[in-house]
Amino acid sequence: MARIIEKTNLNDTTIKFVVKAPEIAKKALPGQFIILRLDERGERVPFTISGVDGENVTIIVQVVGGTTMRMNGLKAGDGFLDFVGPLGKPTELDDLKGKNICVIGGGLGTAIAYPQAKYLHEIGANVDVIMGFKNKDIIILEDELENCSDNLYITTDDGSYGRQGFVTQVLENLLNEGKIYDHVLTIGPAIMMKNVVNITKVHDIPTTVSMNSIMVDGTGMCGCCRLTVGGEMKFACVDGPDFDGFLVDFDEAMNRSRNYATEEREHICNLTG
Numbered sequence: 001m002a003r004i005i006e007k008t009n010l011n012d013t014t015i016k017f018v019v020k021a022p023e024i025a026k027k028a029l030p031g032q033f034i035i036l037r038l039d040e041r042g043e044r045v046p047f048t049i050s051g052v053d054g055e056n057v058t059i060i061v062q063v064v065g066g067t068t069m070r071m072n073g074l075k076a077g078d079g080f081l082d083f084v085g086p087l088g089k090p091t092e093l094d095d096l097k098g099k100n101i102c103v104i105g106g107g108l109g110t111a112i113a114y115p116q117a118k119y120l121h122e123i124g125a126n127v128d129v130i131m132g133f134k135n136k137d138i139i140i141l142e143d144e145l146e147n148c149s150d151n152l153y154i155t156t157d158d159g160s161y162g163r164q165g166f167v168t169q170v171l172e173n174l175l176n177e178g179k180i181y182d183h184v185l186t187i188g189p190a191i192m193m194k195n196v197v198n199i200t201k202v203h204d205i206p207t208t209v210s211m212n213s214i215m216v217d218g219t220g221m222c223g224c225c226r227l228t229v230g231g232e233m234k235f236a237c238v239d240g241p242d243f244d245g246f247l248v249d250f251d252e253a254m255n256r257s258r259n260y261a262t263e264e265r266e267h268i269c270n271l272t273g
Ligand code: FES
Pocket: 214, 215, 216, 217, 218, 219, 220, 221, 222, 223, 224, 225, 226, 235, 236, 237, 238
């Protein structure tokens, strides 16, 4: 049982959990994730590690489905039956030392982008961060990202904070104004990453995307997280979650994630009656 040390509601739909997991904390690197299970009957759900402090691991969770609704009912002192990790390959960041990097996150993707931006900042990269949210009520990690970036741009769909619009518009404007990036890292909804890649391809900027596929075992055995990259079948859990954005078949990935929408709706109905 992995014990919850701290639970903080960052806003109405986003929760931060600090979980005691010394073995994971010892090894975890940016880009890696854990898979947790609430109890014997619970589904296995992956969450990217958003930070490590001593023996503790931080994950940030958006309440979007049955399991995350149940997690919202937990408190400090409760625990997760399984809390397994670190899984996946760490993001390759060390070669980006001294380079101009743009980190782009959307929504909860911000929680995943944060450790990447922090690590890059610490190794001496020049880091611009562009973060997009639906509205100001769901903005997270603004202070933390401010502290590890050279420039932080925040967008909201409705204009209630920062610039109105999408992260892609900010990226396009910066590039059109002559900003030069050696590499772009992006994490968020697949459609956002696809649109980022459509821009970076034109400017020939290598782009790493983090594929948040649905996962079951997290060990490459079940095939649930498969996706096509460069015409080959890959598994997000063991080959990723990071991939060369120019090679990912985003349309297929988006279709696959829609396949589970009915089951998720039924799960939520069962929980809420
Ligand atoms: Fe089963 Fe990746 S989660 S193969």
